[in-house]
Amino acid sequence: MTVIQDLSGVWQLRGDDVDLPATVPGCVHTDLLAAGRIPDPFLDGNEHEVAWVGRADWTYHREIAWDGPRHDRVDLVFEGLDTVARIELGGELLGETRNMHRTYRFDVTSKIKINTLLSVRLNSAYAEADAVRDVVGPRPNAYPEPFPFIRKMACSFGWDWGPTLVTAGIWRPVRLEGWSTARIATVRPLCTYRSDVGPEGLGKLDLTAEIERVRDRALRAQVLLDGLPIALLDLAAGETVIHAELDVAGVTPWNPRGHGEAALHDLTVVLLDGFDGETEIDRWERRVGFRTVALDRSPDEAGTRFVFHINDQPVLIKGVNWIPDDIFPSSMTRERYALRLRQAADAGVNLIRVWGGGIYEDRAFYEVCDELGLMVWQDFLFACACYPEEEPIRSEVIAEARDNVTRLSPHPSLITWNGNNENLWLRDASGWASMPGGDLSWGPAYYLDILPAIVAELDPSRPYQAGSPWSGSWDHEPNDPDHQTFHSWEVWNRQDYAHYRDSAPRFVAEFGWQAPPAWRTLRDAVSDEPLLPDSPGVLHHQKAEDGNGKLARGLAAHFPAAGSTEAWHYLTQLNQVRAVRTGIEHWRSHWPHTGGTIVWQLNDLWPVTSWAAIDGAGRFKPLYHALREMHADRALTIQPRGVAVLNDTAEVWDGLVLVESRSDDGVVLSSVSHQVSVPARGVTVVPGLSPEAGAAIVVATLGEARALWFASDATSADAGLTVTAESVPGGLDVRVHATGVARDVLLQADRIHSSATVDQGFVTLLPGESTVLHVRAPVPLDPGSVKALWVLTDLATACAPVPVPKEVVK
The missing domain is CATH 2.60.40.10 (Immunoglobulins)
Incomplete structure (x- = not known):
């Protein structure tokens, strides 16, 4: 039986003038932060103060020993190395790696002794990228960083919502595995469902398992579903692949959120020694779901459709784009994934798009999506750049794709593979072809040939799309709104949000509008005094090109000039909500002509002005609450x-x-x-x-x-608000009553306490109406705190020259 020895925990980290304890999994930045060797990179302009970390070389080391029973083979397994690594054991080279997105396994059976030194030297990602660029030549991209030349999380090099914090580390678990005779190397269970077979339907299990051997003898594999055996498969001596297509009656299908139960079943593959047919030598277990995915991309009189069908039923997509939830992804935990994804589900979201400038997420991410019924659109990791198709990149791309298609195939939540983000579109749209390196290879062989072939071989149960946006062929411009997927960025970049109504694309895979983070998040990250929309720290935490200019122009079309930073903050939050609402409600009203929307974006990975609904500190912006209204199962617009x-x-x-x-x-x-x-x-x-x-x-x-x-965007009418705050267990219940028209009442709970939350965003009350806002916090709250300026505000107050606090009855 396979025995695992976890090597996570305390290691030692060395660099120039650095020698300190390190945590694995982890990264250099978090180790240096824990030791007080670098300042908080999220505060003010400290991002620049720690830039040296990404340009240095680092070494992790510790002594290891095999403490388990004697086995034929002992492997050293790294689930993730970031990124350019040289691994030595006892001074002997085991191997070198150049890809953050792959798993690596080394045979150390004859090399591991008692207290053997394991050393992982990590060279600067910049040095590697520069060396590859010297070999293959320059390539254009959307940002002045070399991320296309290294298989690493692209957004660690900075993005228009993220800092440049180029990481290094052993970022996923590392372990020793002892095994004998054989082990299960991979399992690909492709589970589909036929609703047209009998009253209960029929599950179809297309199972492939790859076996690694050290002894050439017969083996058997027992397959169990929910603890019951459904197949016993023989593997002759020397054979290394098990494949079976099994009909499974009586399974409950997995359904996406809002369409039924997200039913899961326990699938187990047990590898047995063929000598007696009973001795278990390895075991693989996952929860799987049976469902069928189809993507209608057929032509019609208006262009080309893009509608997902799950279990033969069309599904309106109410999606959000997901970026890594932490700039240091090794910091993510199952609990944090569960929190963020539950928040998405509570906002009426039914699909998460894992964007191509980030990572293939941890197994926990997909398992939580499986459980919640959240569909996953998975990008391959290419974004906003020309990518060289030559070595040494090409073979890494192929190995990475095969690794991750296999790894993620058990998850029913994953419904589509997408080749890239914006690369097919931006090459011509951004004039990259005429830039230095624009006449060299730039990636279409990946998106149009290599990746679809890998998906067709390893995972034909899910549709593949070449890119987002993509019109289906070169017969149409890649971002043609009439054909398949569309990214709406003319609005926000150059137009008012009312222009969302100018067209009804077939599927809107990206669109959004910026706003700053919650007030406390902004104040915790920026120490500017006075704090102004254009003060240095605020501008540093605005990474979009002319981002504040676009915010200002967006406000000018609808509101009088903001009289204070607090008013600016309120109005930009409101404009974000109005913009996204305009888009979603317009496009949703065109279902099924428009197959759905994926808002840019759900989350942030640091405190920043961005398109997110949940800011970098995990606080809800008003957009989050509005998404719940826009995605309601029944709604009017x-x-x-x-x-x-x-x-x-x-x-x-x-x-x-x-x-x-x-x-x-x-x-x-x-x-x-x-x-x-x-x-x-x-x-x-x-x-x-x-x-x-x-x-x-x-x-x-x-x-x-x-x-x-x-008829008018703003108002100056007196809403006649009465506010009553009552202490209740866990916080305050704040009752707001209007005798006039109270537009866009907003309670900012983080202005009361840094940990306080509220259950509603902007609320409009007509004469005689009331609402109760539930404010909750882990500490007692003073009812009088609600009367402080800007804690509770309406539109008339925000647009007034001098804000007046609301009267509060305790």
């Missing part, structure tokens, strides 16, 4: 062509749509109603419900669903 009734449930939605025209003080001027019957998973647009001439507000309701439209 008022569009220029009418009131759209959105029904993403399995039941018909019948009811009376009531549309009221109101004056600016909320008085009803007229109303009209219309009976609707919206089909399951459908949309109905009720035309002709135009507001009365001169109406300032339009209110549409259907049951508990409501949508609002305002």
Whole structure:
């Protein structure tokens, strides 16, 4: 039986003038931080003060010994080395690595003695990238860093939302494995589901297992599902591959969030010694799910569709883009993955796109997605650059792809492989072909030939797409909104968010609008006094090209000039919500012509002004709460062509749509109603419900669903707010009542306490309406804290020259 000896824990780290304890898994930056050798790179401009770390060479070392029973073979296994490593054991070279995204295994059976020194020397990623560039020639990319020349997390070199903190380390677990006779090297269980076979359907298990041997004898493999044997497979002496296609009756299918149970089954493969057919020598276990994925990319009169079908049912995608949740990914834990992904699910999200400038995430990430019913769109790791197709990169790309397609294949949540992020589009759109190196190889062989061939061989159960965006062929411009996937960045970069309504793309895989992080997150990261939108620290934590200029132009189209940094902060948060809402609701009203949206982005990896809904400290921006409303299974939206009734449930939605025209003080001027019957998973647009001439507000309701439209972006009317704060177990209940029209009331809980949270974002109240905001914290809160300036604000207050605190009744 395979025996594992974990080598995680305390190692020693050495570099120039550095010799200190290190933690494995980990990275040099976190070790230096723990030892007080570098300042916090998230604070002010300290990012620049620690840049030297990424240009230095480092060595991790410790003594190891095999403490387990005697085996035919002992392997040293690294699940992740970042990135350019030379591994020595007892002074003898085991091997060299040049890829952060691969697993490495070394036979140390004859090399490991008692207290043998294991040394991992990590050379600077910059030095490696520069050396490769010298061999293959320059290549254009979107950022002035050499990430295309090394197989490493690209965004560690900086991005338009991230710092340049180029890591090195043993970033995933390392262990010794002792085994005899044979071991299970890999298992690829491709689990699909047929709903058209019998009343309960039928599971199909296409199982491939690769076996590594040290003894040439017959073996057997027993396959169990939920503890029950479903197959016993013989492996003759010398054979190294087991393959079987099995029908599995009575399984419950895995369904995406909102479409049924995300059912999982325990799959076990037990390797038995063929000598007696009973002695277990290795075991592989995972939870798998049976489901079928298809991607409708057929032509129609408008262009080319892009609609996912899971278990033969079309699924509206309500997605978010995921970047690494920590610039130091070795810091991630299963608990943190579970927290962040649960937050996504609670915001109505049903798909996570793992973006191509990051990493293939840890097994825990995909297991949590499996459990939550969150679909995963997995990019191969290419982003925003021309990538050389020659050696030494080419063979690394192939090995990396094969490694990770195999590793991730058991997860039912993974529904599609995507070749790259924006590379097929940007080469021409950004004029890269005319830049130095633009006439050299740039990556299409990967996306159009090599990667699809690997997926077809190893994982034909999932659709592959060449890139995002991609129109399906060179017959159309890659970012053509009428054909397959589209990235909407003209809006934000150059246009007001109202222009989201100019088109109905077939699938919007990226779009977004910036806002700063929560106030406490910003203040913890920036010590500027006074704190201004353009003070040095704030600008340092804004990585987008002309980001603050775009924020300012976006505000100018809708609001008067902000009278303070606090007002700027409030208004930029509001503009982010309004922009994203405009896009999602417009495109959702065109389902299934538009197959879905993937908002850029869910999360941040440090405190920064960005497109995220959850900031780098894990605090919710108001956008997070708004996503829950935009993704609601049943919702209304008022569009220029009418009131759209959105029904993403399995039941018909019948009811009376009531549309009221109101004056600016909320008085009803007229109303009209219309009976609707919206089909399951459908949309109905009720035309002709135009507001009365001169109406300032339009209110549409259907049951508990409501949508609002305002003739003006801003307001100066007195909302007549009364605020009552009551102490309750765990925090405060804050009741807000309006006698007028209170637009965009926002309570910023982090202004009360750094750990406080609130359950709503922007809330608009009509005359006579109330809402209760639930503020929670791990410490008692003073009800009077709600009356402090900017803790609770509405739009009229934010646009006023001098804010006035709200009256609070304790």
